Amino acid sequence: MFATRSLRRALFLALALSGCVVPLHTRGHRSPEPTKELGRKLVIGKEAPLDLVAEDGTRCQTSKDRFERTKIGSKVWCLWSGDPIRDSRQQTVAR
Numbered sequence: 001m002f003a004t005r006s007l008r009r010a011l012f013l014a015l016a017l018s019g020c021v022v023p024l025h026t027r028g029h030r031s032p033e034p035t036k037e038l039g040r041k042l043v044i045g046k047e048a049p050l051d052l053v054a055e056d057g058t059r060c061q062t063s064k065d066r067f068e069r070t071k072i073g074s075k076v077w078c079l080w081s082g083d084p085i086r087d088s089r090q091q092t093v094a095r
Contacts, residue, residue: 036081043074052076056084 037058045053050067052060060078062070070076 035083036079038077038079040075040077041080043070043072043076046070046072052078054080054084058082058084 041054041056041058041060043052044055046067047053047059050062050064052062052067052070054060058080059082060076060080062078
């Protein structure tokens with residue numbers, strides 16, 4: 001009985017800890033999905049087919065109607081994706 005109980009505890013502990021491993025080095029590894037952030041940002045460019053470009057370099061994919069209605073220089077709420085450019089003075093060419 002005692003051996004069965006300790007075996008169960010050891011098995012439970014091994015299973016519980018197997019999902020808790022944290023990698024020590026993540027440099028050079030990127031997640032397959034770009035980060036996404038809901039927010040209101042200044043649009044500095046529009047790129048075909050349906051991407052709005054914010055001043056920090058993040059992008060938002062919109063519907064055709066919203067893409068056509070959005071004016072460069074306006075602020076829009078969107079689910080922005082991609083890594084922002086650290087230096088916000090760097091700009092893309094407005095189309």
